[in-house]
């Protein structure tokens with residue numbers, strides 16, 4: 371089996387951090403061509419550093435890391451320190467990572483890397499606001515046919531929003547970028563809150579990660595212990611939702627998820643519902659489907675996969 375070429379675009383964030391560790395632990399299945407950071411959970415200077423810290427922790431010094439856009443396309447940046455802490459990965463022992471930041475801008479890396487690839491060769495995995503990906507598409511539309519599919523974390527339908535009553539954080543931060551990406555014409559797999567809110571870090575699942583007696587195991591456990599307190603309080607659930615790792619889990623074991631092929635639009639005009647993903651679940655608009663909307667997960671299987679992979683690092 372040849373490893374699938376992917377580019378990860380992220381805004382770490384503890385759940386992005388766990389996503390990076392999971393991806394780093396799958397070299398036989400995933401060929402990570404690069405990691406691009408975007409402003410989102412915390413400002414860009416922190417998200418790019420956190421991406422480097424996680425690759426260093428995972429021992430993956432071979433993966434180039436690029437900093438991208440420091441603000442959304444149109445709107446002002448919204449960050450989420452109340453969830454992730456001041457550093458974005460509170461719970462982790464922060465230091466300056468040895469892995470250098472690449473000089474090239476993330477948008478230029480996306481354009482150059484995709485332009486030098488065959489058609490439908492590269493899978494994009496965005497787990498933050500979609501600014502970098504949209505900017506690359508706007509800068510060089512010829513990259514679009516090079517994309518195999520886009521497996522992203524973002525959006526909400528049945529579950530409602532987590533940042534406004536109707537909008538999920540990643541889409542709300544840069545709805546205009548999301549509009550560009552969802553309309554790009556390549557297949558999209560969207561992990562929205564409908565599914566990620568079923569991937570809860572219960573006490574038992576967290577304890578299993580805590581039993582991994584390695585640096586990675588201890589770091590993952592410490593970050594998740596910090597991270598889940600916010601959503602436990604907010605939703606009254608047994609654990610916090612581990613959003614972003616669902617993307618990589620889908621690439622490794624798609625059978626863990628259930629999807630429906632639907633049209634998804636992005637609200638960019640109404641202040642009240644800005645960033646809402648309008649998921650045409652019953653096909654009432656007759657718009658051609660553009661998204662595999664993920665609506666269910668085998669959560670036990672997901673945590674089995676995650677724990678087993680983290681233990682390999």
Ligand code: BDR
Nearest residue numbers: 383385386497539540613
């Ligand atoms: C998304 O927002 C961020 O806080 C998380 O990292 C995740 O990507 C969930 O709404």
Ligand code: CA
Nearest residue numbers: 383386497498
């Ligand atoms: Ca994220």
